[in-house]
Amino acid sequence: MLSLVDLRTRLSAGDLSPEGAIRLAQEAIAAREPEVGALVCRHDAPLVATRGPLAGIAVGVKDIIDTADLPTQMGSTIYAGWRPRADAAIVSRLRALGAVPLAKMTTCAFASVDPTATRNPHNLARTPGGSSAGSAAAVAAGMVPLALGTQTGGSVIRPAAFCGVAAIKPSFRLLPMVGIKTFSWALDTLGLFGAGIRDVAGALALLADRPGIDLPEESPTGMRIGLVLQDFAGEADPEAVEALQAARRAAEALGAVVTDLGLPEAIAEAWRCHPIVQDYEARQALAWEYAAHRDALTPLLRAQLDAAQGLTAEGYDAARRQAHQARRMLKDVFSEHDALLTFSAPGYAPAGLASTGSPRFNRLWTLMGVPCVNVPVPGPGLPLGVQVIARFGDDGRALAVAAMIERGLRAGV
Ligand SMILES: NC(=O)CC(=O)O
Numbered sequence: 199m200l201s202l203v204d205l206r207t208r209l210s211a212g213d214l215s216p217e218g219a220i221r222l223a224q225e226a227i228a229a230r231e232p233e234v235g236a237l238v239c240r241h242d243a244p245l246v247a248t249r250g251p252l253a254g255i256a257v258g259v260k261d262i263i264d265t266a267d268l269p270t271q272m273g274s275t276i277y278a279g280w281r282p283r284a285d286a287a288i289v290s291r292l293r294a295l296g297a298v299p300l301a302k303m304t305t306c307a308f309a310s311v312d313p314t315a316t317r318n319p320h321n322l323a324r325t326p327g328g329s330s331a332g333s334a335a336a337v338a339a340g341m342v343p344l345a346l347g348t349q350t351g352g353s354v355i356r357p358a359a360f361c362g363v364a365a366i367k368p369s370f371r372l373l374p375m376v377g378i379k380t381f382s383w384a385l386d387t388l389g390l391f392g393a394g395i396r397d398v399a400g401a402l403a404l405l406a407d408r409p410g411i412d413l414p415e416e417s418p419t420g421m422r423i424g425l426v427l428q429d430f431a432g433e434a435d436p437e438a439v440e441a442l443q444a445a446r447r448a449a450e451a452l453g454a455v456v457t458d459l460g461l462p463e464a465i466a467e468a469w470r471c472h473p474i475v476q477d478y479e480a481r482q483a484l485a486w487e488y489a490a491h492r493d494a495l496t497p498l499l500r501a502q503l504d505a506a507q508g509l510t511a512e513g514y515d516a517a518r519r520q521a522h523q524a525r526r527m528l529k530d531v532f533s534e535h536d537a538l539l540t541f542s543a544p545g546y547a548p549a550g551l552a553s554t555g556s557p558r559f560n561r562l563w564t565l566m567g568v569p570c571v572n573v574p575v576p577g578p579g580l581p582l583g584v585q586v587i588a589r590f591g592d593d594g595r596a597l598a599v600a601a602m603i604e605r606g607l608r609a610g611v
Contacts, residue, residue, distance in 0.1 A: 199363070199393035200226065200343040202255060203400055209254050216246050216254030220298055223256035223342050230339040235316045236332035239268055240301035250296020251404055257292055258336045258345035261302040262309050264377040265289055272379050273307040273314065276491045286377025288346060288388055288405065295404055300342065303332030306554060308484060309348055309381050312496035313551050318360060320581055324547040327357030328554030334361040337391040344401050345391040350381050350476060352560025354389030355585055358572035360547035360555065362581025364398045365391045368593050370567030372406055382479040385564050395573065395601040402593065411594040417602045423449055424459030424535040430466035431558040435545025441575040441582040445539060448606025456539065468524030469562040471517035478514040481506040521565050528566055532589035537599040542572045542583035569593040571600040575607055
């Protein structure tokens with residue numbers, strides 16, 4: 199994979215030019231795209247800035263995020279050829295930092311659940327996950343060092359786990375959602391994919407203009423970590439359970455105190471409320487598409503919006519009250535824990551391309567608005583990941599604990 203940190207080191211040392219770094223991405227895309235299918239479209243001869251902390255960094259942009267110089271098609275025929283007038287705020291930020299938004303990446307239609315044609319680079323007969331399918335697959339295939347995705351349920355963390363890459367779904371609204379097609383305004387969150395935790399941390403610190411988010415010189419010690427099985431979300435597959443235990447061992451070997459933690463029922467109830475909030479808002483956010491182009495909607499999304507027609511404002515308001523109560527209770531949990539450790543996905547990437555997998559281990563945390571980091575777990579089989587979660591606004595701690603666990607796992611402790 200292309201490491202953003204390694205590329206920046208070579209660029210700073212003058213061992214690599216910005217044009218040369220972009221060429222590395224273009225060559226990798228040419229080599230892997232035919233079998234992976236992560237891209238929707240790309241610049242063949244991009245303008246390459248020579249100044250800025252991200253000069254020479256090629257970025258993949260999920261195709262619900264507006265770009266003024268490339269079409270934004272939402273993964274839907276309804277928006278075939280659509281050309282936004284302006285860049286989304288995050289794309290403008292990338293350009294201001296010198297980065298090159300090189301390609302638009304495949305997405306499930308409107309960032310929901312209908313699968314794309316993108317294949318998992320680790321096993322082309324399996325899904326890369328969704329809805330940020332192309333972003334996760336492109337980083338995993340070494341095509342780009344950084345990719346943007348979004349998460350409403352589990353669309354950043356789950357594909358990152360399936361593809362074996364690092365990713366963060368940051369605290370809610372840490373990054374601007376201006377210029378990104380809305381599915382659920384209470385949930386939609388921009389996320390980042392990179393080769394490793396340090397790559398994602400460095401990118402987020404720059405994009406959010408918060409240097410404190412980047413990894414500290416020293417790994418944190420004595421971290422109090424709550425290991426959460428989320429049994430209300432169902433069982434995880436044996437390989438996911440083993441990956442979680444390996445992460446626990448790695449954390450303990452590096453001085454963390456890991457305790458099994460059950461969550462209060464009010465938080466479990468909020469997990470059940472996520473789909474109500476999501477689908478009630480999606481019904482409004484996609485009202486035009488549903489009214490004017492229902493037959494052109496992808497089948498799973500069409501069924502999802504059909505079912506959403508029966509949701510009530512009263513039910514939506516009750517779900518939001520439950521989420522608010524759960525967020526308050528989660529603050530108490532984080533008064534006794536520095537981070538939580540849980541599953542990133544139920545197990546390996548599902549076989550075939552018919553499903554992008556289940557967000558059942560992700561959706562609660564999206565509703566809570568807390569920072570979530572996927573840590574790839576090395577192993578002989580298909581990629582697996584575990585999820586490190588910190589309190590709202592403490593993205594730097596989530597990344598620091600994730601980097602500690604990543605280091606322990608890589609060292610095989
Ligand atoms: N957009 C989403 O997060 C949906 C999903 O988890 O697949």
